Amino acid sequence: MNKGNPFRSIYVPESSDKLLDLAFKKALRGSAPGGLKLSIIKKRKSVAITRIKIFSEVLQDKLIKIVKSFPSAESLHPFYKSIMSIWLSIDEYKKRLAKIQGAVRVIKQIERDYVIRIRSIRKRDDENLGAFLSRIDRLKKEAYGRISSVVKSLNKDLMTLVELVKKMKKLPDYNPDLITIVVTGPPNSGKSSFVRKVSNAKVEVAAYPFTTKNVTFGHIKLGINGLVNILVQIADTPGLFDRPIDKRKEPELLALNAIKFIADIIIFLFDGSVEAVMDVKEQIAVYKTVRSFFKSKDIHNLIIAINKVDIGDDKLIEAILQKMRSEKIDCYLISVLENYNIDTLLDKIREQVKKLIGKASNKI
Numbered sequence: 141m142n143k144g145n146p147f148r149s150i151y152v153p154e155s156s157d158k159l160l161d162l163a164f165k166k167a168l169r170g171s172a173p174g175g176l177k178l179s180i181i182k183k184r185k186s187v188a189i190t191r192i193k194i195f196s197e198v199l200q201d202k203l204i205k206i207v208k209s210f211p212s213a214e215s216l217h218p219f220y221k222s223i224m225s226i227w228l229s230i231d232e233y234k235k236r237l238a239k240i241q242g243a244v245r246v247i248k249q250i251e252r253d254y255v256i257r258i259r260s261i262r263k264r265d266d267e268n269l270g271a272f273l274s275r276i277d278r279l280k281k282e283a284y285g286r287i288s289s290v291v292k293s294l295n296k297d298l299m300t301l302v303e304l305v306k307k308m309k310k311l312p313d314y315n316p317d318l319i320t321i322v323v324t325g326p327p328n329s330g331k332s333s334f335v336r337k338v339s340n341a342k343v344e345v346a347a348y349p350f351t352t353k354n355v356t357f358g359h360i361k362l363g364i365n366g367l368v369n370i371l372v373q374i375a376d377t378p379g380l381f382d383r384p385i386d387k388r389k390e391p392e393l394l395a396l397n398a399i400k401f402i403a404d405i406i407i408f409l410f411d412g413s414v415e416a417v418m419d420v421k422e423q424i425a426v427y428k429t430v431r432s433f434f435k436s437k438d439i440h441n442l443i444i445a446i447n448k449v450d451i452g453d454d455k456l457i458e459a460i461l462q463k464m465r466s467e468k469i470d471c472y473l474i475s476v477l478e479n480y481n482i483d484t485l486l487d488k489i490r491e492q493v494k495k496l497i498g499k500a501s502n503k504i
Contacts, residue, residue: 143315146211146220147308154302156295159202160288167195181263184273188280189255195284196251199291200244207241210301219314219401226393228304236297246290254283312357312375314402319496320373321360321489322403324395326418326426327379329411330447332356333476335376338486353378353391355398362490364497372493375402382418382425399433405441405492406430407485412457412473413448420459427463440495443488445472450480 153159170193172178172186213221213230224233258279263272314320323331335341341358356376361369377398378391388396399406408430410423418426427444434442444464446457457473464471472488474481 143317144313145309145311146216147305147311148313150209150305150309152206152209152298152302152305153202154299156291156298159199160291162202163195163198164284166198167191170194180269181272181276184276185258185261188258188276192251192254192258192280192283196247196287199287200247203240203244203247203291203294206298206301207237207244210237217314217316217401219397220308220311222397222401223311223394224304224308226390226397227307228300232300233304236301239297240294243290243294247287250283250286250290254279254286310354312355314357315373316402318359318371318373319404319493320375320402321405321407322375322377322398323407323409324377324380324399324430325409326411326416326423327381328415328417329379329409330476331379331409332376334407334409334447334482335374337476337479337482339374341374341376355394362486362493364490364494370493370497380426380429382422382429396429399430403433403441404496405443405489406433407443407445407489410444410446410460411448412446412453412460413451414453415448415451416453416456420456424460424463441492442469443472443485443492444469445474445481445485447474447476449473450475450478 168191170187170190172183172190178186213234216224221230224230228236258276261275261279263269323335325331335356335358339358339360341356355378358374358376360372360374362372364370375398377395380392380395381388385396408427410427411417416423431442446452446460449457461471470488472481472485474485476482
């Protein structure tokens with residue numbers, strides 16, 4: 141798989157009109173090969189043919205570049221593919237690009253047809269020169285019109301791809317070669333604050349909940365055995381609510397896809413504060429959703445912590461601890477704000493990273 145966001149450098153014109161304007165401007169600058177040596181009729185034909193070709197070729201070139209700039213659905217990492225499917229299905233993605241590719245062939249055929257027609261047109265005996273030259277100009281306009289109609293038929297497809305690219309560009313640059321930690325949990329549990337504290341990620345942290353709307357990456361250098369610094373990715377994700385998948389908003393789907401497709405280690409943060417947005421039952425339900433992703437994974441790669449214990453709700457914290465004890469899972473009490481137990485949590489992360497590296501080495 142390629143590293144980074146494959147949609148980062150894609151440019152799509154916002155409408156078919158922009159493409160047509162560019163092609164018209166370039167076509168108008170086209171002149172007849174041969175210049176003054178040509179007769180009036182030959183010159184008019186030559187100008188018409190040259191401009192049709194320029195108009196057609198500019199559009200073909202731009203449309204081909206658009207198609208080639210998009211990654212194939214097969215080459216997309218499952219992370220990007222799954223998130224793209226939130227906004228545009230894989231089938232629709234392929235259809236839009238195939239339609240643009242097909243339009244290139246149609247434009248080329250129209251160009252050929254009109255070049256042949258203009259080359260073969262002959263002045264009638266009873267026709268004056270002005271009328272004949274007008275017929276050449278009409279054929280040129282017809283070619284422009286037919287080619288323009290083909291391009292305008294792509295307007296909806298181009299607009300759909302523009303919107304997709306705008307959304308996909310906001311996703312982080314994922315590197316599949318690095319171990320990835322995904323931080324998740326209910327809203328306002330301090331995920332962004334934790335990621336910002338332990339990594340170089342530039343994430344927004346605010347005094348109000350629901351700040352995070354996208355997935356943001358940072359990097360951490362972890363010392364292993366006091367000798368080697370291992371670079372790992374850490375992802376901040378939007379908060380999850382207790383609701384069915386078909387009721388989840390886009391930010392939640394982004395979080396779930398990050399958990400499903402890129403997480404080697406998951407840190408689940410409960411909100412243990414008196415200011416918690418969700419009660420204990422709702423938070424545990426969210427935890428169960430995340431826990432379900434580990435049916436085929438090593439449960440030890442799920443690290444649980446209760447944040448904000450500096451303003452903790454004792455009953456809420458105890459209820460969460462009881463749930464974790466029943467599953468025989470360690471649960472860390474932390475405060476990102478007060479830097480309480482953060483080093484202990486990092487030690488646990490370091491331990492799991494070391495195990496993952498060991499497993500990878502054994503497979504080689």
